Each structure stands twice: as structure tokens, then as C-alpha cells.
Amino acid sequence: MSIKENLKKVKEETSPNITLVAVSKTKPVSDIIEAYDAGQVDFGENKAQELQKKQPELPDDIRWHMIGHMQRNKVKYIAPFVHMIHAVDSYKLAKEIQKQAAKNDRVIDCLLQFHIAEESTKFGFSKDEFFEVMQENNLLELKNIRFRGVMGMATFTEEQDxxxxxxxxxxxIFDQIKDQFGPEFDQISMGMSQDYKIAIEEGATIIRVGSSIFGARNY
Known part of the structure; x- marks a missing residue:
């Protein structure tokens, strides 16, 4: 099936109030254009430099989502244009995003990443770590960041339960912390190609789908 047909299929399995982020990492600009021409505007990359390279070659109204682990020294590459950073997993990273957003006179939407998988390779706050950070530092003082919700990655397993x-x-976790942030804190980013249907059933508002749209990754 073509990218356009794949997109249509995924969208038919979601609802209009769910944001579908088409994960375009490792994919050529031509694939992104094909998805864009089919009406897709939200795209996700997991490397800041790949995102920085692709962005000027593509339409200005694309909403770019940085979905991968974010190194602090790479924030400056995407701060001028990124739509949302999904993986804020430390106060130091949040401070760097604040600094670079202020330099660019922007307010950047961000999600707090939580470690929910049983795999140790995934990044993110534990719930206890997050509450410690909130006690020691007021995230709401970072005026150039708008915290919009949470993000997490499930274990890569066949075990659906x-x-x-x-x-x-x-x-x-989202329900426990949302009142600290206010009404704009309304997003839950979870679910990828292999598990987005379960994620939607469990309350996802953003899903990050790559191979079900673009086919297997290019390495």
C-alpha cells in the first residue's frame, strides 16, 4: 500500500480529536511530501540534527514534533521552529529549552516524559522523581515553556495486558499532576505502530506512528 493509503487506514482507526504524529525519522523528504500532500501536517523526528536538516526543505506549515531523547546541547538547533518537544525528562533540559525559547522569542509546547516501561532502556521521570523536581523547582516559572501534558513509551512486547x-x-500519572499545571495541560502522548489502538483505548490524545505509515525504517 502507498503512504497515502496507509495514512487513510490509520486515520480511520482513530478519531478526529486524536493528533496523529507521522514519525518520519530516517525517511527521505519525498516520503514526507507524499504524506503532507495527503493532508498530514504533524511529523515526528527523534534526532535534532536530522530535524534541523529536513525542516527548511519542507512546507512552513508542517508541525514538527521532537519525539526522541533530547540532549541539552541540541535544543538550539530546533528551538526556532519546533512545534512540540515530547521528551522533557529532567529539570536541566527544561531550563535549556526555556533559555533557547526565550532567545527565539517563542513559547514552546512541551510534554513531560515518564518512564512507564519495564525496560530499563527507556528514558523519563519516575513519579517520585517528578514530585521531587516539583518540590525543588517551580516548572511553572519557565515562562517560555507551555507544559501541555505527558508522554510515555510502553515495553516492546507482545503482551497486550x-x-x-x-x-x-x-x-x-497525568490525572494526578494535571491540576498543578492548569487547563492547557490536556495531552497524553502514547502509542506507536504496534500498540496505538490500545493507547487510544487507555486515553491517548497523541499517537506517534511510523512504520504503519511509511513502512520499515531506513537505516
């Missing part, structure tokens, strides 16, 4: 349990855990 485990995936569901992990997504449910992220939704519980």
Missing part, C-alpha cells in the same frame, strides 16, 4: 497496564499507569 502489560502494554495496557503501562499506558493506564501513564494516564493515572
Amino acid at each position: 502489560q502494554i495496557r497496564r503501562e499506558f493506564r499507569h501513564l494516564k493515572q
Whole structure:
């Protein structure tokens, strides 16, 4: 099936109030254009320099999502244009985003990443770590960041009950902390090609889908 047909299929399995981020990492600009021409505007990359390289070659109204682990020294490459940073997993990173957003006279939408998987390779706050950070530092003082919600990645496993349990855990964290941030804190980014249907059932508002749209990754 073509990228256009794949996109249509995924969109039919979601609802209009869910943001579909087409994960275009490792994909050529021509693939992104094909998806864009089919009406897709939200695209996700996991490397800041790849995102910085692609952005000038593509339409200005694309909303770029930085979905990968974010190194502090790379924030400056995407701060001028990024739509949303999904993986804020430390106060130091948040401070750097604040600094670079202020330099560019922007307010950048961000999500707090939580570690919900049973795999140790995933990044993100534990719930306890997050509450420690909030006690020591007021994230709401970072005026050039708008915290919009939470993000998490489930364990890469065939065990659907485990995936569901992990997504449910992220939704519980969201419910516990949302009142600290106010009404704009309304997004839950979870679910990828292999598990987005479960994520939607468990409350996802943003899903990050790559291979189901673009096919297997190019390395």
C-alpha cells in the first residue's frame, strides 16, 4: 500500500480529536511530501540534527514534533521552529529549552516524559522523581515553556495486558499532576505502530506512528 493509503487506514482507526504524529525519522523528504500532500501536517523526528536538516526543505506549515531523547546541547538547533518537544525528562533540559525559547522569542509546547516501561532502556521521570523536581523547582516559572501534558513509551512486547497496564499507569500519572499545571495541560502522548489502538483505548490524545505509515525504517 502507498503512504497515502496507509495514512487513510490509520486515520480511520482513530478519531478526529486524536493528533496523529507521522514519525518520519530516517525517511527521505519525498516520503514526507507524499504524506503532507495527503493532508498530514504533524511529523515526528527523534534526532535534532536530522530535524534541523529536513525542516527548511519542507512546507512552513508542517508541525514538527521532537519525539526522541533530547540532549541539552541540541535544543538550539530546533528551538526556532519546533512545534512540540515530547521528551522533557529532567529539570536541566527544561531550563535549556526555556533559555533557547526565550532567545527565539517563542513559547514552546512541551510534554513531560515518564518512564512507564519495564525496560530499563527507556528514558523519563519516575513519579517520585517528578514530585521531587516539583518540590525543588517551580516548572511553572519557565515562562517560555507551555507544559501541555505527558508522554510515555510502553515495553516492546507482545503482551497486550502489560502494554495496557503501562499506558493506564501513564494516564493515572497525568490525572494526578494535571491540576498543578492548569487547563492547557490536556495531552497524553502514547502509542506507536504496534500498540496505538490500545493507547487510544487507555486515553491517548497523541499517537506517534511510523512504520504503519511509511513502512520499515531506513537505516
